[in-house]
Amino acid sequence: MSGAPDDSGDLIELSIPVRADLVVLARLTAATVASRAGFGVEDIEDLRLAVEELCLSLVQNNESGRLHLTYLREDDVIQISCAFEREADQHSDGVSTSDDDDLSLRILDALVDEHGRDVRDGQLCAWLRKRRARVRNDG
């Protein structure tokens, strides 16, 4: 993991092998980044689940390769990108087509402001953006 706060926000990078027991690292990092950015408990929990779904949407049909996650905070927005790097002899495109994937999309739709998938440098990438909820001041 690397990264340092600067004037443009915080950039954190995390690279993990595609292993079921390591996806927890992606959500732990999301929770830490969101907490540092002043997100509330509810938003942190939303982001924890959302980043899990982001990873699952790429790895469900794969048991090898790596996930490269980037956590970028800019003002009150956190953007998380997850790129799937195949191994040289791996043919799967990383896109899952199961019922679980439909559930993943519904969860992402509900929990984040924007999400999507694209191909960057030949790697399938899923991303999300979540804006920090404004604190209500009823007094």
Next chain:
Amino acid sequence: MNEIFEINETEHGGVPVVAVTGEIDVATAPQLRDRLLAQTAAGKSTIIVDLLGVTFLDSTALGVMVGGLKRCRESGGDLRLLIVEPRILKVFEITGLTDVFSISASLDDTNGATR
């Protein structure tokens, strides 16, 4: 990595209760699936899954429970859930699964009352 994940099995009025503690995610959901499959293989058509001790669940966990529900209903039974934690209930709500599962807040409510 997921130290507190645990599954315990008991019975309530002759119905098996599969109680889960901790986080159900892509790493731990297969253990729950195996327990549900074992119950079905043992001839149990109705199962109660106790999620009162669950602190996190993802779409993999939902998929396991939907699979369990299908198997139970094919056998003429049902898969019922115990949930009180709003955070966990929210995941079922946003995926539309509160309309699919019988969800109760306690074992005593599982015979009739559902959300």
